[in-house]
Amino acid sequence: MLKLLRMGNKRIKVVWWIIIVLTVFTFVGLFVTAFDPRYAQKATNAVASVNGESVTQTEYLSAYNDQVLQFTRTTGSEPADQERRMLEAQAWRAAVVQHLVASIAAKSGLKAYDPEILHMLRTSPPASLAGAPEFQTDGKFDQQKYMSAIGDPRINWAPFEEVIRRQLPGRKLEERLAASLKLSQHELFATFHDRYDMVAATAVHVPPITSGTVPPVTDADIDSVFQRYRNRMSGAARVQLEVLRSPKTYSDEDLRAARTQAQSLAERARNGENFADLARDYSEGPGARQGGEINRMFQAAEFGPVLAPKIAVANKGDVIDPFEEAGHFIVVKVLDRVTSPATPTVPQFKVAQIQIQTRMSDEARRAQFDKVDKVRGRAKTIGLGKAATEGGLATTKTNYFDYSSGPPELQDVPEAADWAVNSKLGAISRVYENNDAFLVVSVADKRDAGPGTKTELMDGLRQLAELRKRVLMSKSTADKVAAMLAQGQSLENAAAAAGATVFKVDSMSRVRTDPRLGAVPEVAGAAFGAAIGKTIGPVETPAGWFFIRTDGRMPADTSAFAPQMRGQLTTEILQRRQQDFFTNWLAELRQKAKVEDLRGTTDARLPTAF
Numbered sequence: 298m299l300k301l302l303r304m305g306n307k308r309i310k311v312v313w314w315i316i317i318v319l320t321v322f323t324f325v326g327l328f329v330t331a332f333d334p335r336y337a338q339k340a341t342n343a344v345a346s347v348n349g350e351s352v353t354q355t356e357y358l359s360a361y362n363d364q365v366l367q368f369t370r371t372t373g374s375e376p377a378d379q380e381r382r383m384l385e386a387q388a389w390r391a392a393v394v395q396h397l398v399a400s401i402a403a404k405s406g407l408k409a410y411d412p413e414i415l416h417m418l419r420t421s422p423p424a425s426l427a428g429a430p431e432f433q434t435d436g437k438f439d440q441q442k443y444m445s446a447i448g449d450p451r452i453n454w455a456p457f458e459e460v461i462r463r464q465l466p467g468r469k470l471e472e473r474l475a476a477s478l479k480l481s482q483h484e485l486f487a488t489f490h491d492r493y494d495m496v497a498a499t500a501v502h503v504p505p506i507t508s509g510t511v512p513p514v515t516d517a518d519i520d521s522v523f524q525r526y527r528n529r530m531s532g533a534a535r536v537q538l539e540v541l542r543s544p545k546t547y548s549d550e551d552l553r554a555a556r557t558q559a560q561s562l563a564e565r566a567r568n569g570e571n572f573a574d575l576a577r578d579y580s581e582g583p584g585a586r587q588g589g590e591i592n593r594m595f596q597a598a599e600f601g602p603v604l605a606p607k608i609a610v611a612n613k614g615d616v617i618d619p620f621e622e623a624g625h626f627i628v629v630k631v632l633d634r635v636t637s638p639a640t641p642t643v644p645q646f647k648v649a650q651i652q653i654q655t656r657m658s659d660e661a662r663r664a665q666f667d668k669v670d671k672v673r674g675r676a677k678t679i680g681l682g683k684a685a686t687e688g689g690l691a692t693t694k695t696n697y698f699d700y701s702s703g704p705p706e707l708q709d710v711p712e713a714a715d716w717a718v719n720s721k722l723g724a725i726s727r728v729y730e731n732n733d734a735f736l737v738v739s740v741a742d743k744r745d746a747g748p749g750t751k752t753e754l755m756d757g758l759r760q761l762a763e764l765r766k767r768v769l770m771s772k773s774t775a776d777k778v779a780a781m782l783a784q785g786q787s788l789e790n791a792a793a794a795a796g797a798t799v800f801k802v803d804s805m806s807r808v809r810t811d812p813r814l815g816a817v818p819e820v821a822g823a824a825f826g827a828a829i830g831k832t833i834g835p836v837e838t839p840a841g842w843f844f845i846r847t848d849g850r851m852p853a854d855t856s857a858f859a860p861q862m863r864g865q866l867t868t869e870i871l872q873r874r875q876q877d878f879f880t881n882w883l884a885e886l887r888q889k890a891k892v893e894d895l896r897g898t899t900d901a902r903l904p905t906a907f
Contacts, residue, residue, distance in 0.1 A: 486858075488866055498847050775842035
């Protein structure tokens, strides 16, 4: 239950250093100082080095503010905890990529000129300006308010002009690259037919045998499915990390201070103070800005063995005494207790929470850090796993992940995944810190883009091999259908006699297949290639055996391929192509670049305190 309460919507508390930075340099601060003629300072500390060039705090914070504004517009609420940490990671990645693109643009001779900057500032203001409260009316950007401010000579627009000056050459480069992507008439016509050519079909499905046990999976079984499906198992360049996670331990005095504060807040709430206000002022958990409310209903059993009995007998408005786990003290208030007619004996609870994080003393924190750092130093000689074992610790391994999708195991330290992208096999990271633990990661494996190897796919291959055994167990039913078809019986009669499932597909295109065939594209494709009335099968798939008969073919009406439709299809195809191109191009740039993460290096040995 602690995980549910602490994470809310999978949220983790944001690091203190970014809070301090944002206190000074957030958009609000920039916006206020931009309207102050005395404003003459900007952040210059580097957060990354890209091919020897610095990515400044200004670039990073500009990207972060854009991420926050986009998140707020999309969700209608301020990001909290895990969202903020992920936004920080995304902003750092965006700043690095923008720097890479800007560098290429500069080498290509692309520049930003003053008239262009002025035009952009007037017509396409940076997201930080467009989302500023001063320029909002009924939650929307008010162009009139903005233009009025643009004409005010007392306002210093230099910081925002600088943002545009940095970004404009990169935009020009991207526009040139996008314009270079072309679409032939043949491709356009083929897409039209893929979308609007239709077939009607009858299909028979013989599912795998799901009951009973199957013989043990052998190496030969694994190799068989690997060879059979390897072309479907391709991916981008990817990496696997070995992770040492050393949970923080707290002294009795540390715990006593946090427990006392949590108990005091519980008493204040019981004595009439507004729980939501207390949560906003003191809580360090998810939903603090919303008064600690967790946006879901719980059953008492979900609260775990310690808290569940107390919740089960609680009434609406009750405040539960704080409970502790892993250094967090949580005060829960029951906002509502409801029962459903379907389950009158199992009430559901709406709750709010206040979380108090135990603070370690500086001495204890340094001692734990030093212990992990010692293991890290030893790992450089013998490897992280062996070094951890010597230190009485253990490691785990992440799943393989690519640059665009960090591993779930490190969602609370996304900077570790960023570090891994450009690190060599066997490299050992610095010590990372979050609310709950100190972490060190090592690059356990790296793979180039393309089909996965048998080793990295082993877990999935083993499951697939077992599934294929179950598919093969139902082959006798598929063979029975095939035999009756060979004797001249109809597909419907053969399926009925064998006890297989028959279903009709009234119409489907190559792009929009029938949902029942969505996971077996080879079967849907066979319907388009077969002659009318001909049955194809049995086709073996991971979902079982299929037979399919093409009952009718409805070619697309080419007279409908008018200029308007041509334009719509062209736009859709080019947008998709541009998105794919830029995604792959940026990932390639990022992989080839020499990137050094400088976040948290104010003290190169000891991370900034939380």
